[in-house]
Amino acid sequence: MEIKEEVRKVKLSAPLLAGMSEEKRNHALQAVAEALISAKEEIFAANAQDMEQAEKDGIAAPVLKRLKFDEGKLHDVTEGIRDLIRLKDPLFQTQLARELDEGLTLYRVTCPIGVIGVIFEARPDALVQISALCIKSGNCVILKGGSEAIRTNKILFQIIHRAVAEAGLPEHSMMLLEARSEITELLECDGYVDLLIPRGSNQFVQYIMNHTRIPVMGHADGICHIYVDKAADIQKAIPIILDAKTQYVSACNTVETLLIHEEIAEKLLPELGKALKEHGVELRGSKAVQELTGCVEATEEDNRKEYLDYIVSARTVKNIREAVDHINYYGSHHTDCIITEDAQAAEEFMMLVDSAGVYQNCSTRFADGYRYGFGAEVGISTGKLHARGPVGLEGLVSYKYKLFGNGQIVGDYASGKKTFHFKDLPLED
Amino acid sequence: MEIKEEVRKVKLSAPLLAGMSEEKRNHALQAVAEALISAKEEIFAANAQDMEQAEKDGIAAPVLKRLKFDEGKLHDVTEGIRDLIRLKDPLFQTQLARELDEGLTLYRVTCPIGVIGVIFEARPDALVQISALCIKSGNCVILKGGSEAIRTNKILFQIIHRAVAEAGLPEHSMMLLEARSEITELLECDGYVDLLIPRGSNQFVQYIMNHTRIPVMGHADGICHIYVDKAADIQKAIPIILDAKTQYVSACNTVETLLIHEEIAEKLLPELGKALKEHGVELRGSKAVQELTGCVEATEEDNRKEYLDYIVSARTVKNIREAVDHINYYGSHHTDCIITEDAQAAEEFMMLVDSAGVYQNCSTRFADGYRYGFGAEVGISTGKLHARGPVGLEGLVSYKYKLFGNGQIVGDYASGKKTFHFKDLPLED
Numbered sequence: 001m002e003i004k005e006e007v008r009k010v011k012l013s014a015p016l017l018a019g020m021s022e023e024k025r026n027h028a029l030q031a032v033a034e035a036l037i038s039a040k041e042e043i044f045a046a047n048a049q050d051m052e053q054a055e056k057d058g059i060a061a062p063v064l065k066r067l068k069f070d071e072g073k074l075h076d077v078t079e080g081i082r083d084l085i086r087l088k089d090p091l092f093q094t095q096l097a098r099e100l101d102e103g104l105t106l107y108r109v110t111c112p113i114g115v116i117g118v119i120f121e122a123r124p125d126a127l128v129q130i131s132a133l134c135i136k137s138g139n140c141v142i143l144k145g146g147s148e149a150i151r152t153n154k155i156l157f158q159i160i161h162r163a164v165a166e167a168g169l170p171e172h173s174m175m176l177l178e179a180r181s182e183i184t185e186l187l188e189c190d191g192y193v194d195l196l197i198p199r200g201s202n203q204f205v206q207y208i209m210n211h212t213r214i215p216v217m218g219h220a221d222g223i224c225h226i227y228v229d230k231a232a233d234i235q236k237a238i239p240i241i242l243d244a245k246t247q248y249v250s251a252c253n254t255v256e257t258l259l260i261h262e263e264i265a266e267k268l269l270p271e272l273g274k275a276l277k278e279h280g281v282e283l284r285g286s287k288a289v290q291e292l293t294g295c296v297e298a299t300e301e302d303n304r305k306e307y308l309d310y311i312v313s314a315r316t317v318k319n320i321r322e323a324v325d326h327i328n329y330y331g332s333h334h335t336d337c338i339i340t341e342d343a344q345a346a347e348e349f350m351m352l353v354d355s356a357g358v359y360q361n362c363s364t365r366f367a368d369g370y371r372y373g374f375g376a377e378v379g380i381s382t383g384k385l386h387a388r389g390p391v392g393l394e395g396l397v398s399y400k401y402k403l404f405g406n407g408q409i410v411g412d413y414a415s416g417k418k419t420f421h422f423k424d425l426p427l428e429d
Numbered sequence: 430m431e432i433k434e435e436v437r438k439v440k441l442s443a444p445l446l447a448g449m450s451e452e453k454r455n456h457a458l459q460a461v462a463e464a465l466i467s468a469k470e471e472i473f474a475a476n477a478q479d480m481e482q483a484e485k486d487g488i489a490a491p492v493l494k495r496l497k498f499d500e501g502k503l504h505d506v507t508e509g510i511r512d513l514i515r516l517k518d519p520l521f522q523t524q525l526a527r528e529l530d531e532g533l534t535l536y537r538v539t540c541p542i543g544v545i546g547v548i549f550e551a552r553p554d555a556l557v558q559i560s561a562l563c564i565k566s567g568n569c570v571i572l573k574g575g576s577e578a579i580r581t582n583k584i585l586f587q588i589i590h591r592a593v594a595e596a597g598l599p600e601h602s603m604m605l606l607e608a609r610s611e612i613t614e615l616l617e618c619d620g621y622v623d624l625l626i627p628r629g630s631n632q633f634v635q636y637i638m639n640h641t642r643i644p645v646m647g648h649a650d651g652i653c654h655i656y657v658d659k660a661a662d663i664q665k666a667i668p669i670i671l672d673a674k675t676q677y678v679s680a681c682n683t684v685e686t687l688l689i690h691e692e693i694a695e696k697l698l699p700e701l702g703k704a705l706k707e708h709g710v711e712l713r714g715s716k717a718v719q720e721l722t723g724c725v726e727a728t729e730e731d732n733r734k735e736y737l738d739y740i741v742s743a744r745t746v747k748n749i750r751e752a753v754d755h756i757n758y759y760g761s762h763h764t765d766c767i768i769t770e771d772a773q774a775a776e777e778f779m780m781l782v783d784s785a786g787v788y789q790n791c792s793t794r795f796a797d798g799y800r801y802g803f804g805a806e807v808g809i810s811t812g813k814l815h816a817r818g819p820v821g822l823e824g825l826v827s828y829k830y831k832l833f834g835n836g837q838i839v840g841d842y843a844s845g846k847k848t849f850h851f852k853d854l855p856l857e858d
Contacts, residue, residue: 409794
């Protein structure tokens, strides 16, 4: 109940933050970067406590690595903020300017979404990135980070919040949730929260989607495919598959299923099987794949599996269409790749595969806001409404229609006394 | 169960329709227009049966008027189709072209949403408009019209469906539901249907939203406000209010609440009260409004009420901020208007009001796809994700990211062996 009251204050601040000039928002970002650098010893000390506790609790090494907030991470996030300051303002952009009739002019102008709730993993640098993206895009933000980072998040939030308020942005522009139980209360804040972005396991994201009336953006599964076409260059295929599987095995854009054109199977599979083994990857295959590699069997279940581990499944297919059908049926509409030297095959694949990212001859691991040049991302969306794929500043804004008249009424147009003339006006840049 | 199997076929057609050229889609639209004209006698005969039944059932006059499909309506819809053919293709538009590195190029290209289910009122012309918008935007569509129009809808669907299939679009691009019970089955088709657009009563839209996991676009309430500022021109205010209330009383963009600056109340209200009375509108007011007009009392309940009738409520406010707070709290984020000659007051109001349409000095009834020059609309969205306001072709498309490489792997960028250079390429128009 207390949370709901706080969230209501955030909602009331949203129209005020929406009206802040680009200069003010950039000034606040600059102040945040400076404040973080000044308070770095305090941040590192809090992080040392989190790290100590996590080690005591036997947290796995990769999680510890993400939990660590050191000089290098501080440098990265403050540089990220400076990049963000330089990016074009996503707000107040006129997307449409149309004279409907003499003295009746319609504008479509970008505006923030409002209040965004982001629930993210135990990565303190994510708190800074998400806050910065929301400040730049004029959105109020409610943050809930992984509990292992509780001390680091608390101090980071205090520093950022103070800098933002002192720079003249509304005091209730941001809010930090600390207890897991507060998520349940947040999920009930429809009417106050415009968008939820949960990051984390499939199960967690599904839980959020099923327990709130607030719109949710993100992805549950990341079942990415690589289809090796008959016209593939094997010397490209093998390094791409190894990178897509092993470069960061627990990421959503990691490949989980390989589809191999049957005409190239004999040439590719023995060599690929060997390479996967050398990299510690377990291969599970259909009959044809087993015969060529001696691997274990892949079941129907494997088609739907996001391993997040050193495991990959492989099947042969008769043609592109069979590969496309498999991907559209079993996939998660995240990122799927074709390896081929045949431009027409690539075009067909990219047209028919219904995913946010469709690639030719490169690793699925490129599906990431930073690698797309968006500066940072708040998440990756596999939905087709609103933002799709990596979500940066552009995905954090909406628009409103502004109509300026001098007394026009609809009756005059309905009766035919007046008629619309629909004249698009030039957009200033 | 049978419905689900049919819907699955539609889903399988979606990638094929998504790949159809602009020429093919426009050719199909042309064929639809011609087929409708050729079969007009058949259509009018079916409509006569629907009209006869509706009259027997004692259906209200405004509903009968919308149910009627005559020479005039046929002319309007076929002209609408011809306008649509001339509109720029919403598909295959490159929104972003960026070289991430030598030989690694990212494109963001528009594509259809996929399968759209539209549930609409007993208006046969709506079936034609919605079908045409979906053909142009490459979306498969599942149509369910109001039951009073069942015979007209059936023949219209048959004609359109045949023309579309003969023009070479996939046979399962479109589907018609006839029984109300089939809506329940449709709501369970998540995974096959990408978007639902329900049109109709608040209660009906709420029901749809609460009984499906498919994303829903639209609006439940339409509680629109007009705020008469102290700097208003009364000679503009009164005709605008009368038009916004009475031009079409059961529309979602009709005004329901008036907020009057207290400094202009004495000058405006007696005259406004008289004008409303002359137009058969019941005025319900706060104390101050009652004293100046002798109207009945408006309760707290009236603030939340979409009358869809010849009733309007009015309250006085101290300033713009009080008006804005009222609108953001009680409103439905649809369309709200300020009457003022003060440009700065208008700017403040339009910035702070969190609605899809914010107007100055004109009727809220302008909130409509046709009046915005979109040709037609599938609905009006009060959500802030994806399309907002009247939804035309642009709101019916998404995009996908296409990434073309020649063997690039992420490991090389993570290790620092290679770096991104992010060079935006010129967009061809």
